[in-house]
Amino acid sequence: MIVITGGAGMIGSIIAWHLNTKLERDDLVIVDRITHEDQWQNLVKRQYAHYLDKDQLMTWLEGRTDIEAIIHMGAISATTERDFNKLVETNIQYSQNLWTWCAVNKVPFFYASSAATYGDGNLGYDDANIDNLRPLNGYGYSKHFFDQWALRQVRNNLATPPSWAGFKFFNIYGPNEYHKERMASVALHTFNQFSQTGTMKLFKGTKAGVEDGMQMRDFVYVKDAAAVVNYFFNSILSNKPAPSGIYNIGTGHARSFKDLATNVMQSMQREPHITFIDMPVDLQGKYQYFTEASMNKLTATGYTQAFHSLEDGVRDYVQNYLMQEDKYC
Secondary structure (H helix, E strand, O other), X not given: OEEEEOOOXXXXXXXXXXXHHHOOOOOEEEEEOOOOOOHHHHHOOOOOOEEEEHHHHHHHHOOOOOOOEEEEOOOXXXXXXXXXXXXXXXXXXXXXXXXXXXXXXXXXXXEEEEHHHHOOOOOOOOOOOOOOOXXXXXXXXXXXXXXXXXXXXXXXXXXXXXXXXXXXXXXXEOXXXXXXXXXXXXXXXXXXXXXXXXXXXXXXXXXXXXXXXXXXXXXXXXXXXXXXXXXXXXXXXOOOOOOOEEEEEOOOOOEEHXXXXXXXXXXXXXXXXXXXXXXXXXXXXXXXXXXXXXXXHHHHOOOOOOOOOHHHHHHHHHHHHHOOOOOOO
């Protein structure tokens, strides 16, 4: 059995889609806590054996010997979360408990980190050197803390899972993100705003040298992110596990929000229209103006599958999901 925490979330449900469709696996245990009234629809097309609330998992795992891997995507992912105690409990302590269980029971462990750990990017986006990073918000710090904790377990020869990987996801967009509301991708916000108002609002270039809408991100289609996670799981099945460690999951190519929004509107087969607005106060000083993943470490494992270009990923998302009556993958 394969446990997927956050399995009703965007990335988790697409990982389950890959396991269902590519490996024909339906012995999945989906773990989550659904709070949005429509989020259950992320699971309607999935085939799985059990669904558990997140607080049931540790008890359910007691004494089990049939778990092949834990894929831990569950987290508080809001960069605006101000209750650090919640972040500690959910993003750090819960992850530590799962790591420890996997170490004791010799079960591979794969977890979601985040590009938010890189902070303002002054130290680059190299997944081979993370010790001195300074995240810009509590969410990013909680993920950075766990990355450092995991590496410390290895350096100090403490108990570790037999195979493990942390994935620093960059800006993920794609189907099944509809429950994320403000934290949804700019691709989804563009589709919704443009459909309703005929324009898309993007932030003005509030930093010297940054033009309006030209803040840059490494945008990653969610199907590509899920494919990487499943590559690591597959490597275990083939008895050739990829090296344990922390890996960037991006395309390696930064693109502007203006590019993203324009591609969404063009995929809707309409003339693009953008309105530029001031950045909200709660994001000022906590905003990444540029992200671009170094992908050398992942490539060195032998991963060769191409990532969708921004144009191709957006087109698939808009035309095969957002413009359809049934928009779920």
